[in-house]
Amino acid sequence: MHMAHDSNCEHDDPPKLTPLHTDNGWLHDMSLSSPTAALVSNGSSGSFDHSYRAWTKKYPSALSAFDQIVVRGEGKKIALFLDYDGTLSPIVDEPDNAVMSDQMRQVVRNAAMHLPTAIVSGRSCDKVFDFVKLTELYYAGSHGMDIMGPGSINSSKKQGKEVKIFQAATEFLPMIDEVFRLLTDKTKAINGVKVENNRFCVSVHYRNVEQKDWQLVAERTNHVLEAYPRLRLTHGRRVLEVRPVIDWNKGKAVEFLLESLELANCKNVLPIYIGDDRTDEDAFKVLRDDKRGFGILVSSVPKESHALYSLMDPSEVMDFLKRLVMWKEEEASSNK
Numbered sequence: 001m002h003m004a005h006d007s008n009c010e011h012d013d014p015p016k017l018t019p020l021h022t023d024n025g026w027l028h029d030m031s032l033s034s035p036t037a038a039l040v041s042n043g044s045s046g047s048f049d050h051s052y053r054a055w056t057k058k059y060p061s062a063l064s065a066f067d068q069i070v071v072r073g074e075g076k077k078i079a080l081f082l083d084y085d086g087t088l089s090p091i092v093d094e095p096d097n098a099v100m101s102d103q104m105r106q107v108v109r110n111a112a113m114h115l116p117t118a119i120v121s122g123r124s125c126d127k128v129f130d131f132v133k134l135t136e137l138y139y140a141g142s143h144g145m146d147i148m149g150p151g152s153i154n155s156s157k158k159q160g161k162e163v164k165i166f167q168a169a170t171e172f173l174p175m176i177d178e179v180f181r182l183l184t185d186k187t188k189a190i191n192g193v194k195v196e197n198n199r200f201c202v203s204v205h206y207r208n209v210e211q212k213d214w215q216l217v218a219e220r221t222n223h224v225l226e227a228y229p230r231l232r233l234t235h236g237r238r239v240l241e242v243r244p245v246i247d248w249n250k251g252k253a254v255e256f257l258l259e260s261l262e263l264a265n266c267k268n269v270l271p272i273y274i275g276d277d278r279t280d281e282d283a284f285k286v287l288r289d290d291k292r293g294f295g296i297l298v299s300s301v302p303k304e305s306h307a308l309y310s311l312m313d314p315s316e317v318m319d320f321l322k323r324l325v326m327w328k329e330e331e332a333s334s335n336k
């Protein structure tokens with residue numbers, strides 16, 4: 001059975017990682033991802049609107065606070081980091097159908113013409129590139145474990161060889177393939193489960209699984225991972241993510257990209273990271289702790305975050321990017 005979910009009402013837990021082998025933690029987190037959890041805790045849609053408005057006092061809309069944002073960016077080079085799912089494309093039931101609109105593609109292309117721009121995604125670089133199709137961007141796939149520069153994915157396909165900028169977990173590739181096959185096999189009897197190979201990590205999707213079977217998904221995944229102490233589990237939007245136990249995440253990827261772009265340790269740089277997922281919190285935190293730039297959380301439900309601002313959904317992300325480009329263009333022409 002495929003459960004219809006209103007992804008806008010999806011609630012995720014605060015950005016803490018679920019420890020492996022703690023069954024209650026898993027199920028608790030999985031339940032909190034249920035669409036009803038947010039609504040029930042907020043009562044009617046009226047009080048829901050009220051709590052969202054109250055929440056935006058703490059995390060102001062990046063559209064309403066746009067003037068304040070550009071004051072911070074005046075005379076600075078803005079580096080843009082964009083998550084993919086739930087940020088540039090709406091959340092949909094089938095991960096392979098999470099296409100990006102042509103309009104959004106054009107907006108991101110325009111942004112990349114003015115600002116160094118990177119996509120930072122849990123998906124493999126190849127998959128996210130197949131959706132985004134823009135050669136002028138940096139791509140940090142597999143939660144930042146696979147970083148490629150402008151043109152490298154496309155040219156690697158043409159030339160039959162990959163141009164790697166950085167891969168943090170190459171030694172894990174055989175293990176990840178093995179675990180992908182095992183997880184596919186061990187969960188195949190559960191209706192609605194989808195196991196996705198994201199090269200340096202594996203996603204176990206339970207979005208289309210009946211809630212009564214969520215525990216089974218968690219148990220089977222946990223059981224497979226018991227034999228792999230060098231892998232750990234994190235939790236995204238109705239997805240369990242298996243990844244290597246290495247000190248690397250989207251935050252580290254942002255730091256790495258800033259270094260590569262020679263934008264680290266520069267006072268005249270303002271990095272902005274836009275994302276919707278718990279894994280994006282690592283990047284929000286890096287920017288917040290360094291007091292360098294800031295994160296913008298994409299969420300239509302109140303949640304705690306290391307981000308400074310918020311946007312409701314991908315359409316607001318598009319509006320924000322358009323305004324940012326217009327402002328950059330005006331700034332460039334007034335400097336002529």
Ligand SMILES: O=P(O)(O)OC[C@H]1O[C@H](O[C@H]2O[C@H](CO)[C@@H](O)[C@H](O)[C@H]2O)[C@H](O)[C@@H](O)[C@@H]1O
Nearest residue numbers: 084085091092093095098121122203207237239
């Ligand atoms: O870092 P991201 O670019 O946000 O990737 C995180 C995961 O996104 C995808 O799953 C999520 O989006 C799907 C399509 O809308 C949705 O069906 C799923 O429930 C979400 O969890 C992707 O499929 C995963 O591999 C990524 O890790």
